[in-house]
Amino acid sequence: MPKLLFQGHGSFRLTANDGRVVYVDPYKGKGYDVPADIILVTHQHHDHNQIDRCAQKPECRIITNEEALAGGAHNRFDLGGILIQAVEAANKNHDPRQCVGYIITLDGVKLYAAGDTSKTAQMASFAALELDYALLCGDGLFNMGPEEAAECAALIGAKHNILIHLKPGESIRKKAEKWTAPDKLIVEPGQEIEL
Numbered sequence: 001m002p003k004l005l006f007q008g009h010g011s012f013r014l015t016a017n018d019g020r021v022v023y024v025d026p027y028k029g030k031g032y033d034v035p036a037d038i039i040l041v042t043h044q045h046h047d048h049n050q051i052d053r054c055a056q057k058p059e060c061r062i063i064t065n066e067e068a069l070a071g072g073a074h075n076r077f078d079l080g081g082i083l084i085q086a087v088e089a090a091n092k093n094h095d096p097r098q099c100v101g102y103i104i105t106l107d108g109v110k111l112y113a114a115g116d117t118s119k120t121a122q123m124a125s126f127a128a129l130e131l132d133y134a135l136l137c138g139d140g141l142f143n144m145g146p147e148e149a150a151e152c153a154a155l156i157g158a159k160h161n162i163l164i165h166l167k168p169g170e171s172i173r174k175k176a177e178k179w180t181a182p183d184k185l186i187v188e189p190g191q192e193i194e195l
């Protein structure tokens with residue numbers, strides 16, 4: 001089964017069944033020593049784009065918001081069977097022309113990495129995708145708070161919802177235990193789960 005290591009803040013690592021590694025929004029935590037095949041960056045704020053933290057294979061593919069939005073579209077990438085679809089991400093602090101989320105499909109698992117966002121119009125279409133996991137920000141400072149993230153979780157309809165990207169120093173467990181999202185899964189920084 002593929003695995004997800006939540007490194008902290010908005011950062012996580014995916015490991016496919018064949019050993020390929022995908023880092024999303026590298027910044028916080030440990031576990032960057034496994035060489036990356038793919039690195040995804042949702043936007044250029046310093047707490048999402050520390051690609052130099054990641055060990056990288058020589059052929060590592062880095063996709064940032066710039067490639068994801070090239071040509072003014074939300075682009076799609078097929079990287080040897082790992083599918084990456086850029087989607088909308090926006091709020092008063094994040095320009096939709098410079099920010100994206102990603103829907104990542106590997107080994108038959110569909111995962112939504114929201115990036116920094118609040119509710120977007122495109123989220124209404126996600127239920128039809130039958131997502132397995134949605135990782136939703138909830139700091140309530142630069143992004144939507146937990147209440148809006150719970151609304152998004154209900155709208156998206158993923159099988160499992162994971163709250164990430166809280167205010168610095170805020171406990172994921174304490175916040176997630178009170179989170180009203182359906183089908184929530186509490187994953188703490190440093191924890192790795194099978195998908």
